[in-house]
Amino acid sequence: MAFSKDSPNGTPYLLPATAAQGLANYPHARVIPGSPRVVYVSGTSSRRGDGTYAGCATDPATGAHSLDVREQTAAVLQNIGTIVRGATGGAVGLEAVVDATVFLTDMAGDYAGMNEEWNKVWPDKTAAPARTCVQVAALPSPKLNVEIKCMALWPQS
Numbered sequence: 528m529a530f531s532k533d534s535p536n537g538t539p540y541l542l543p544a545t546a547a548q549g550l551a552n553y554p555h556a557r558v559i560p561g562s563p564r565v566v567y568v569s570g571t572s573s574r575r576g577d578g579t580y581a582g583c584a585t586d587p588a589t590g591a592h593s594l595d596v597r598e599q600t601a602a603v604l605q606n607i608g609t610i611v612r613g614a615t616g617g618a619v620g621l622e623a624v625v626d627a628t629v630f631l632t633d634m635a636g637d638y639a640g641m642n643e644e645w646n647k648v649w650p651d652k653t654a655a656p657a658r659t660c661v662q663v664a665a666l667p668s669p670k671l672n673v674e675i676k677c678m679a680l681w682p683q684s
Protein backbone atom coordinates (compact mmCIF):
# COMPACT_ATOMS: atom_id res chain seq x y z
CA MET A 528 0.00 0.00 0.00
CA ALA A 529 1.85 3.08 -1.22
CA PHE A 530 1.03 6.64 -0.36
CA SER A 531 0.75 9.47 -2.82
CA LYS A 532 3.63 11.91 -3.15
CA ASP A 533 1.78 14.49 -5.22
CA SER A 534 -0.55 16.15 -2.76
CA PRO A 535 -1.35 19.79 -3.61
CA ASN A 536 -0.35 20.94 -0.11
CA GLY A 537 2.90 18.97 -0.05
CA THR A 538 1.84 16.46 2.56
CA PRO A 539 1.53 12.98 1.08
CA TYR A 540 -1.67 11.09 1.80
CA LEU A 541 -2.67 7.48 2.05
CA LEU A 542 -5.85 6.43 0.25
CA PRO A 543 -5.78 2.64 -0.26
CA ALA A 544 -8.43 1.46 -2.72
CA THR A 545 -9.15 -1.79 -0.90
CA ALA A 546 -9.84 -0.25 2.53
CA ALA A 547 -13.18 1.20 3.64
CA GLN A 548 -13.43 4.51 1.82
CA GLY A 549 -13.93 7.80 3.63
CA LEU A 550 -17.47 9.12 3.83
CA ALA A 551 -16.38 12.49 2.49
CA ASN A 552 -13.25 13.95 0.92
CA TYR A 553 -10.49 13.00 3.33
CA PRO A 554 -7.68 10.43 3.14
CA HIS A 555 -7.06 7.58 5.56
CA ALA A 556 -3.90 9.33 6.64
CA ARG A 557 -1.81 12.36 5.87
CA VAL A 558 1.95 12.20 6.21
CA ILE A 559 4.49 14.86 7.14
CA PRO A 560 7.75 13.69 5.53
CA GLY A 561 11.12 13.98 7.23
CA SER A 562 12.48 12.48 10.38
CA PRO A 563 10.51 11.66 12.29
CA ARG A 564 7.85 11.01 9.68
CA VAL A 565 4.55 12.07 11.22
CA VAL A 566 1.43 10.14 10.29
CA TYR A 567 -1.96 11.67 11.07
CA VAL A 568 -4.61 8.95 10.87
CA SER A 569 -8.23 9.95 10.23
CA GLY A 570 -10.96 8.76 12.55
CA THR A 571 -11.02 5.02 11.90
CA SER A 572 -13.86 2.58 12.48
CA SER A 573 -14.51 -1.14 12.14
CA ARG A 574 -15.96 -0.65 8.65
CA ARG A 575 -14.44 -3.09 6.19
CA GLY A 576 -13.48 -2.48 2.58
CA ASP A 577 -16.68 -4.23 1.44
CA GLY A 578 -18.84 -1.85 3.47
CA THR A 579 -19.72 -4.31 6.24
CA TYR A 580 -18.89 -3.61 9.89
CA ALA A 581 -16.94 -5.82 12.28
CA GLY A 582 -18.73 -6.05 15.60
CA CYS A 583 -22.20 -5.28 14.27
CA ALA A 584 -24.97 -7.85 13.86
CA THR A 585 -28.23 -6.63 12.36
CA ASP A 586 -31.52 -8.37 13.09
CA PRO A 587 -33.11 -8.87 9.65
CA ALA A 588 -36.60 -8.81 11.14
CA THR A 589 -36.34 -5.55 13.07
CA GLY A 590 -33.27 -3.89 11.56
CA ALA A 591 -31.91 -3.38 15.08
CA HIS A 592 -28.12 -3.43 15.41
CA SER A 593 -26.30 -5.34 18.12
CA LEU A 594 -22.85 -3.81 18.65
CA ASP A 595 -19.85 -5.53 20.24
CA VAL A 596 -17.35 -2.92 21.42
CA ARG A 597 -14.60 -5.50 21.93
CA GLU A 598 -14.86 -6.75 18.36
CA GLN A 599 -15.18 -3.22 17.02
CA THR A 600 -12.17 -1.94 19.00
CA ALA A 601 -10.02 -4.87 17.89
CA ALA A 602 -10.97 -4.18 14.26
CA VAL A 603 -10.36 -0.44 14.60
CA LEU A 604 -6.88 -1.02 16.01
CA GLN A 605 -6.13 -3.56 13.29
CA ASN A 606 -7.27 -1.06 10.64
CA ILE A 607 -5.11 1.67 12.16
CA GLY A 608 -2.12 -0.67 12.16
CA THR A 609 -2.69 -1.33 8.46
CA ILE A 610 -2.89 2.40 7.73
CA VAL A 611 0.28 3.24 9.67
CA ARG A 612 2.16 0.41 7.98
CA GLY A 613 0.92 1.68 4.62
CA ALA A 614 2.07 5.19 5.40
CA THR A 615 5.55 4.04 6.45
CA GLY A 616 6.19 1.46 3.75
CA GLY A 617 5.65 -1.29 6.29
CA ALA A 618 8.41 -0.02 8.57
CA VAL A 619 6.24 0.52 11.64
CA GLY A 620 2.67 -0.16 12.72
CA LEU A 621 0.64 0.31 15.88
CA GLU A 622 3.78 0.47 18.01
CA ALA A 623 4.54 3.84 16.42
CA VAL A 624 1.28 5.46 17.57
CA VAL A 625 2.09 8.15 20.14
CA ASP A 626 -1.27 9.86 20.60
CA ALA A 627 -4.86 8.65 20.23
CA THR A 628 -8.38 9.93 20.78
CA VAL A 629 -11.09 7.33 21.37
CA PHE A 630 -14.71 8.23 20.64
CA LEU A 631 -17.37 6.06 22.28
CA THR A 632 -21.14 6.39 21.91
CA ASP A 633 -21.75 4.75 25.31
CA MET A 634 -19.04 5.45 27.87
CA ALA A 635 -20.89 3.68 30.68
CA GLY A 636 -21.52 0.54 28.67
CA ASP A 637 -18.41 0.29 26.53
CA TYR A 638 -15.43 1.86 28.29
CA ALA A 639 -14.36 -1.34 30.06
CA GLY A 640 -14.67 -3.50 26.93
CA MET A 641 -12.79 -1.00 24.79
CA ASN A 642 -10.04 -0.88 27.43
CA GLU A 643 -9.73 -4.66 27.41
CA GLU A 644 -8.95 -4.67 23.69
CA TRP A 645 -6.70 -1.61 24.00
CA ASN A 646 -4.71 -3.29 26.76
CA LYS A 647 -4.21 -6.40 24.63
CA VAL A 648 -2.42 -4.25 22.05
CA TRP A 649 -0.55 -2.23 24.67
CA PRO A 650 -0.05 -4.43 27.76
CA ASP A 651 2.63 -2.03 29.02
CA LYS A 652 1.51 1.54 29.70
CA THR A 653 5.08 2.80 29.31
CA ALA A 654 4.90 1.78 25.62
CA ALA A 655 1.32 2.92 25.01
CA PRO A 656 0.25 6.12 23.26
CA ALA A 657 -1.01 9.11 25.19
CA ARG A 658 -4.77 8.77 25.03
CA THR A 659 -7.99 10.70 25.48
CA CYS A 660 -11.39 9.03 25.55
CA VAL A 661 -14.65 10.91 25.13
CA GLN A 662 -18.30 10.05 24.68
CA VAL A 663 -19.98 11.43 21.60
CA ALA A 664 -23.68 11.71 20.78
CA ALA A 665 -23.26 9.75 17.56
CA LEU A 666 -20.75 8.35 15.09
CA PRO A 667 -21.26 8.45 11.31
CA SER A 668 -23.17 5.14 11.31
CA PRO A 669 -25.54 3.57 13.87
CA LYS A 670 -23.52 0.39 13.25
CA LEU A 671 -20.57 1.92 15.12
CA ASN A 672 -19.92 2.38 18.80
CA VAL A 673 -16.22 3.26 18.69
CA GLU A 674 -13.96 5.31 16.44
CA ILE A 675 -10.30 6.20 17.04
CA LYS A 676 -8.12 8.91 15.51
CA CYS A 677 -4.41 8.99 16.18
CA MET A 678 -0.95 10.20 15.29
CA ALA A 679 2.13 8.04 14.76
CA LEU A 680 5.82 8.91 14.54
CA TRP A 681 8.45 7.05 12.58
CA PRO A 682 11.98 8.26 13.39
CA GLN A 683 13.84 7.53 10.15
CA SER A 684 17.60 7.45 10.12
Ligand SMILES: CC(=[NH2+])C(=O)[O-]
Binds near residue numbers: 553
Ligand atom coordinates in the same frame (compact mmCIF):
# COMPACT_ATOMS: atom_id res chain seq x y z
C1 LIG B 1 -15.53 8.79 9.56
C2 LIG B 1 -14.69 9.99 9.59
N1 LIG B 1 -13.44 9.86 9.87
C3 LIG B 1 -15.25 11.26 9.27
O1 LIG B 1 -14.57 12.26 9.47
O2 LIG B 1 -16.39 11.32 8.82
